[in-house]
Amino acid sequence: MQGDGGEVLFLGGVGEVTVTLGHDGLSFQPLHPEPSSSCWTSIILQPKLESQIKFADVYAVELLGEGPVCGPWNPRIAIQGKTNNEMHRFAVHVVARSRKQPSPWVPCEYLFGHKDPEICKIWVEILSACTNSENDRPKNLLVFVHPLCGKGRGRKNWEVVAPLFVRAKINTKVITTERAGHAYETLASLSDKELKKFDGVVAVGGDGLFNEILNGLLSSRHKTSYPPTPEGFGYVGSNETHQGYRNDGLSNSMPTSDAVNVGGSDKSDDHEPLLSTAQSPGLDISSLNSNTEPSSGDQVPSVSFPNDWFRLGIIPSGSTDAIVLSTTGERDPVTSALLIILGRRMSLDIAQVVRWKSSPSAEILPTVRYAASFAGYGFYGEVIRESENFRWMGPARYDFSGTMVFLKHRSYEAKVAFLENRNTDSLTTSAENVASGVKLLQPRQKRPRKTICQTNCSICKETSTSGQNSKDEIPESSQTICENPKWVWSKGRFLSVGAAVISCRNERAPDGLVAEAHLSDGFLHLLLIRDCPLPLYLWHLTQFTKKGSDPLTFKFVEHHKTKAFTFISSHDESVWNLDGELFQASEVSVQACRGLVNLFASGPEV
Numbered sequence: 001m002q003g004d005g006g007e008v009l010f011l012g013g014v015g016e017v018t019v020t021l022g023h024d025g026l027s028f029q030p031l032h033p034e035p036s037s038s039c040w041t042s043i044i045l046q047p048k049l050e051s052q053i054k055f056a057d058v059y060a061v062e063l064l065g066e067g068p069v070c071g072p073w074n075p076r077i078a079i080q081g082k083t084n085n086e087m088h089r090f091a092v093h094v095v096a097r098s099r100k101q102p103s104p105w106v107p108c109e110y111l112f113g114h115k116d117p118e119i120c121k122i123w124v125e126i127l128s129a130c131t132n133s134e135n136d137r138p139k140n141l142l143v144f145v146h147p148l149c150g151k152g153r154g155r156k157n158w159e160v161v162a163p164l165f166v167r168a169k170i171n172t173k174v175i176t177t178e179r180a181g182h183a184y185e186t187l188a189s190l191s192d193k194e195l196k197k198f199d200g201v202v203a204v205g206g207d208g209l210f211n212e213i214l215n216g217l218l219s220s221r222h223k224t225s226y227p228p229t230p231e232g233f234g235y236v237g238s239n240e241t242h243q244g245y246r247n248d249g250l251s252n253s254m255p256t257s258d259a260v261n262v263g264g265s266d267k268s269d270d271h272e273p274l275l276s277t278a279q280s281p282g283l284d285i286s287s288l289n290s291n292t293e294p295s296s297g298d299q300v301p302s303v304s305f306p307n308d309w310f311r312l313g314i315i316p317s318g319s320t321d322a323i324v325l326s327t328t329g330e331r332d333p334v335t336s337a338l339l340i341i342l343g344r345r346m347s348l349d350i351a352q353v354v355r356w357k358s359s360p361s362a363e364i365l366p367t368v369r370y371a372a373s374f375a376g377y378g379f380y381g382e383v384i385r386e387s388e389n390f391r392w393m394g395p396a397r398y399d400f401s402g403t404m405v406f407l408k409h410r411s412y413e414a415k416v417a418f419l420e421n422r423n424t425d426s427l428t429t430s431a432e433n434v435a436s437g438v439k440l441l442q443p444r445q446k447r448p449r450k451t452i453c454q455t456n457c458s459i460c461k462e463t464s465t466s467g468q469n470s471k472d473e474i475p476e477s478s479q480t481i482c483e484n485p486k487w488v489w490s491k492g493r494f495l496s497v498g499a500a501v502i503s504c505r506n507e508r509a510p511d512g513l514v515a516e517a518h519l520s521d522g523f524l525h526l527l528l529i530r531d532c533p534l535p536l537y538l539w540h541l542t543q544f545t546k547k548g549s550d551p552l553t554f555k556f557v558e559h560h561k562t563k564a565f566t567f568i569s570s571h572d573e574s575v576w577n578l579d580g581e582l583f584q585a586s587e588v589s590v591q592a593c594r595g596l597v598n599l600f601a602s603g604p605e606v
């Protein structure tokens with residue numbers, strides 16, 4: 001390499017450039033910068049080329065050997081045909097963003113050439129070292145591909161993005177799921193030693209597959225107390241904690257269908273994929289060449305969540321993909337793959353849902369589940385239950401069953417108690433006032449301006465400093481709930497009860513269910529939709545489809561930002577919707593677990 005003046009290399013489509021290495025990237029200038037030079041116009045005219053490359057944006061560097069590198073690009077040559085020069089080459093693969101919009105990301109290649117192969121080799125070594133030291137990029141990933149999701153998009157999307165992982169030299173152990181519950185069983189039964197060979201797990205599927213993966217990972221690895229519950233709730237006193245409680249996977253917290261029936265319920269939970277009784281196939285990871293395996297002794301430190309090293313990724317391929325849209329702002333498999341490869345990181349709140357009873361007559365049997373986006377009862381649960389009858393329709397079944405459930409206009413008698421959040425103003429009129437039976441049917445006044453969560457969100461950073469603690473020192477999420485909390489009760493007939501962990505953006509609701517929800521602030525947004533006339537409910541629902549509207553300003557809508565709530569229904573067939581998956585439960589307690597998992601994402605760039 002040359003000294004301070006930089007190295008002269010040939011850049012494909014541009015011509016000879018002087019390349020200089022900086023502390024955070026590479027910059028290059030045309031060797032002949034006269035205005036008439038086609039070199040300079042090439043950089044200006046080619047939309048994807050920049051005159052510098054940041055290491056943080058480089059996802060692969062490849063030595064290519066001898067071959068053609070095309071000469072300077074300009075409109076005249078483009079028409080006449082490009083001139084190629086034979087030389088030794090290397091490629092620098094980067095992510096490119098459109099100059100107008102920050103996302104989606106697209107892969108872009110800078111092809112450099114030189115007559116001396118040694119020069120190319122040295123550049124590749126230097127650039128590889130610089131990019132490898134950028135962030136903590138994954139080396140080994142466990143990938144679950146749901147081949148049937150989103151009308152077969154899972155397999156196709158993996159075929160599109162797999163070459164990017166190969167190019168970035170990331171080892172992937174790919175498992176194509178064969179049935180519902182496959183990913184859950186694999187992860188729940190994976191030993192910590194096996195799990196430690198991976199830097200993360202990637203779901204190529206929709207919210208449902210991600211939910212399975214989340215539950216499989218956390219079922220035995222999240223040690224915490226149950227959510228706090230209000231006084232008067234039969235099973236756990238409000239101040240009583242279960243520090244000794246360990247959520248022990250299928251054998252303990254995940255009862256089999258038989259176990260659920262012991263409680264006198266005549267309803268089997270067989271339809272719930274996580275309760276599948278099929279034997280886990282285990283995981284053959286011998287093919288994976290990993291350097292991360294603990295080198296000496298048989299003692300492998302146990303894996304627990306939250307931790308700083310393990311991350312989850314999603315290549316969106318499902319019928320809704322609300323988690324990806326809320327965490328990246330894009331529903332694009334390539335953008336998600338590049339975020340994973342570049343090792344982006346952000347922490348994500350998770351809702352821990354404890355079912356105490358599956359139906360009012362069932363025996364008390366605590367069962368723990370986790371949801372990353374949403375937990376909903378009433379309308380939301382019924383839509384999922386109804387849609388199961390119309391699987392053959394594909395994703396259209398949600399619209400169809402949504403319409404059917406809407407027209408039935410059922411409401412449910414229930415009691416909800418939530419922890420008052422002392423740090424924020426009440427988001428609606430007092431729950432007690434509304435519960436007194438007064439039904440106010442007009443839309444309410446506009447609420448204060450919302451702070452939308454985005455990349456480098458100050459609210460999430462401010463509240464998630466615990467995520468910066470070193471491994472194994474991260475405090476229990478439930479300990480964030482203050483002492484002597486005040487519980488507020490809300491009783492009556494509800495069309496739906498829902499808790500959004502994140503904004504839950506999707507293509508039908510561009511701002512999501514709760515536009516101001518944050519990805520990692522440790523709060524749930526509890527939405528209580530009281531019984532109201534059908535046209536008003538329709539008015540409320542249609543507000544979700546309009547960007548910038550405020551569907552939560554109606555008098556029959558209660559919106560509470562809270563860390564935990566408890567729900568009790570006397571309805572016989574009470575079903576919840578957890579990230580789009582069915583969960584039968586008549587009594588639940590729910591808490592927000594702040595930053596429980598890390599995602600390969602950096603928040604929506606809005």
Ligand SMILES: Nc1ncnc2c1ncn2[C@@H]1O[C@H](COP(=O)(O)OP(=O)(O)OP(=O)(O)O)[C@@H](O)[C@H]1O
Nearest residue numbers: 149150177178179180181205206207208209318319
């Ligand atoms: N090979 C498989 N066959 C059948 N179901 C599967 C398979 N793999 C995973 N599943 C289950 O399918 C359900 C839906 O998965 P996912 O959300 O990824 O896709 P989707 O297309 O969005 O699905 P849906 O339209 O049902 O919401 C999940 O419960 C998941 O566990």
